[in-house]
Amino acid sequence: MLSYRHAFHAGNHADVLKHCIEVMLLDYMNQKDKPWWYIDTHAGAGVYSLTQGYATKNAEFETGIARLWQRTDLPAPLQRYIDVVKDLNAGSAHLQLYPGSPYVAQALQRRDDKLRLFELHPSDSKLLAENFLDAGRAAKVVQADGFASIKSVLPPPPRRALMLIDPPYEEKHDYVRVVETLKEALERFPTGTYAVWYPQLSRAETKQMPEKLKKLGAKSWLHVALTVHTPRADGFGMHGSGMFILNPPWTLNNELKEIMPYLVQHLGLDNGAKYLLEQQAA
Numbered sequence: 027m028l029s030y031r032h033a034f035h036a037g038n039h040a041d042v043l044k045h046c047i048e049v050m051l052l053d054y055m056n057q058k059d060k061p062w063w064y065i066d067t068h069a070g071a072g073v074y075s076l077t078q079g080y081a082t083k084n085a086e087f088e089t090g091i092a093r094l095w096q097r098t099d100l101p102a103p104l105q106r107y108i109d110v111v112k113d114l115n116a117g118s119a120h121l122q123l124y125p126g127s128p129y130v131a132q133a134l135q136r137r138d139d140k141l142r143l144f145e146l147h148p149s150d151s152k153l154l155a156e157n158f159l160d161a162g163r164a165a166k167v168v169q170a171d172g173f174a175s176i177k178s179v180l181p182p183p184p185r186r187a188l189m190l191i192d193p194p195y196e197e198k199h200d201y202v203r204v205v206e207t208l209k210e211a212l213e214r215f216p217t218g219t220y221a222v223w224y225p226q227l228s229r230a231e232t233k234q235m236p237e238k239l240k241k242l243g244a245k246s247w248l249h250v251a252l253t254v255h256t257p258r259a260d261g262f263g264m265h266g267s268g269m270f271i272l273n274p275p276w277t278l279n280n281e282l283k284e285i286m287p288y289l290v291q292h293l294g295l296d297n298g299a300k301y302l303l304e305q306q307a308a
Contacts, residue, residue: 032150034196036074037087037124039254039293040267042094044192044223045105045130046285047250047269047278050189051219052134054275061138063182064131065189067172067207069143071150072128072157073114076121076126089254093292095220101288103281110134127190128154132165141165142179143271163230175202181215192223201231205238208272212242219273220244226266228257234268244272246308250282252289254296268302279305 035041055062076087094100094108110133125133128143135141143158143165145151151169156166170173172191179185189211193200201224208220224235236249251268258265269301271278286301293299 032070035084035086036126037076037121039086039090039252039289040223040225040264041124042090042107042289042293043108043250043267043269045125045188046104046128047125047271047282048127048130048188048219049107049110049134049192050103051221051271051275052131053292054277055186055188055219056134058137058161058186060162060186061136061140061184062186062188063078063140063142063179064128064135064184064185065142065143065144065176065187066128066131067175067189067191068174068193069128069145069154069167069200070126071145072126072143074124076124082207087121089295091124093222095139096245097292101284104285104288108169118307119170127192128158128165131188132158132201133232135164138184140182143167143244144147146171146177149232163269173207174199174253176211176214179292180211180218182218185215185217186306187215188219188221190221190223193264195232197229201235204235205242208239209242212244212272216244217273219271219275222270222272224266225255226257226268227264228261232268236268239270240306241274242272245275246306247272248278248282248305249302250286250294250304251302252286253298253300253302254293265298274305276307 153168248271253266
C-alpha cells in the first residue's frame with residue numbers, strides 16, 4: 027500500500043522519541059573518527075512543512091515538538107535534538123519545518139559519513155531527492171522497497187552503520203517483514219546498530235513484535251516505549267510508540283533514564299501516560 031504519508035504525523039510524540047534517540051545514537055558514533063553509514067529503509071520526504079499541507083490537517087506536532095520547542099529546562103540529550111530542529115528553522119521564533127530522520131542524520135553527518143536513503147512512495151521519493159539534491163555523493167536516494175534493499179548496503183564498507191527501520195505498519199505483514207529483515211541484517215552484518223520504531227496500538231502485533239526482536243540473537247538490545255494516553259475504549263488510534271535497538275551503545279540506557287520521565291510529564295495527555303525501559307547488556 028502506498029497511501030501512507032508521514033507528513034500527516036510530522037513532529038508528533040512518536041517523532042520526538044524516534045528522532046531524539048537517532049541523535050543519541052549518531053552522537054555516540056561520532057565519538058570515533060571512523061566513518062559510518064546511515065541506512066534508512068523508509069526515509070519519507072526528509073523535511074516537512076508544519077505551516078501548510080498535510081501536517082496542518084490534524085496538527086499532531088502541537089502535542090509533540092511544539093510542547094518542547096521553547097522550553098529552557100530540557101535534559102541535555104533532548105536539547106541536542108531540539109537544537110537540530112532549531113537549526114532547520116534557521117533561528118526563527120516560529121516552528122515552520124520539521125526534520126525527518128534523513129535530515130536528522132545529515133545534520134550529524136561528517137565529511138566521510140554516507141547516507142543511504144530508501145523510499146518506495148513515488149511522491150515522497152521525489153521530494154526526498156529534491157531535499158538532498160545538494161548532498162552529492164554523501165547521500166544516495168533510491169526509490170525502492172527498503173526491506174528488500176538491505177542486501178545492497180550490508181555490510182557497509184566502513185563496517186560501522188546505523189539502520190533505521192520505521193515502516194507505516196498499515197499492513198500486518200510489515201511486522202513480519204521487520205523481524206525477517208533484521209534476522210537477515212544480523213546475519214550479514216552482526217555488529218551493526220539497528221533501530222526499529224513501532225506504534226503502540228490495540229492490536230496483538232504491536233505487543234508481540236518486541237518479544238520476537240528479543241529472540242533474534244543480538245548480543246545486546248534496548249527497548250523503550252512512550253505511552254502518551256490511555257488506550258481508547260473502542261481500540262482506535264495510536265496511544266504511544268516504541269523503539270527497539272539492537273546493539274545499542276552502552277550509554278543509551280542512562281540517557282533514556284534521564285529523558286523519559288521528562289517526556290511523560292510534558293507529552294503525556296492523561297493519567298495513562300508512562301514509559302517502559304528495558305535492556306539486555308552484552
